[in-house]
Amino acid sequence: DAGVTQSPTHLIKTRGQQVTLRCSPKSGHDTVSWYQQALGQGPQFIFQYYEEEERQRGNFPDRFSGHQFPNYSSELNVNALLLGDSALYLCASSLQQRSYEQYFGPGTRLTVT
């Protein structure tokens, strides 16, 4: 049973560029949430996707957008990258009816220079 997978594992971008991060949920899960974790901080909720729609959103600007595909996998896009976007980006999957049981992927470490 494959767990949550994310790609790439590491990424280096320069300010102003755009980035796309990918997530495949745990087998059987239909809901994907994205989090940003800065160094020394806890994960901060970005948004959640269910049935290919954004259902909830945290306090992140519109530069952060996402998508969910029919196979439940998801992408996180960040435009006009800032130095402050450097962080670990975590994807968590769950079943909508059991949303309290989240499973996290290993994350993508994004460095913006």
Add this chain to the structure above:
Amino acid sequence: RKEVEQDPGPFNVPEGATVAFNCTYSNSASQSFFWYRQDCRKEPKLLMSVYSSGNEDGRFTAQLNRASQYISLLIRDSKLSDSATYLCVVKERDNFNKFYFGSGTKLNVKP
């Protein structure tokens, strides 16, 4: 004010010690509570849910005090492998799919 606040530590304890972490949350409408564990440079993993009546899982005991908006985690007989960052997590009633994480409390268990 942050939704969830934790003492960052680190807590440095010898093997076999008992250690307790606390966490406070700001929204009285919060519905669900959890402790996650995060090892260095790894993803968070659910340690245990926290129920109103308190709950225990082996050496770990979690308590919730709704009146004081306070959650605790007690670890008995600490093992070297317990060294990690412990994240307090709260889910609010109206945002049933949005989880708020604390910044974590770091625990170092020494031989």
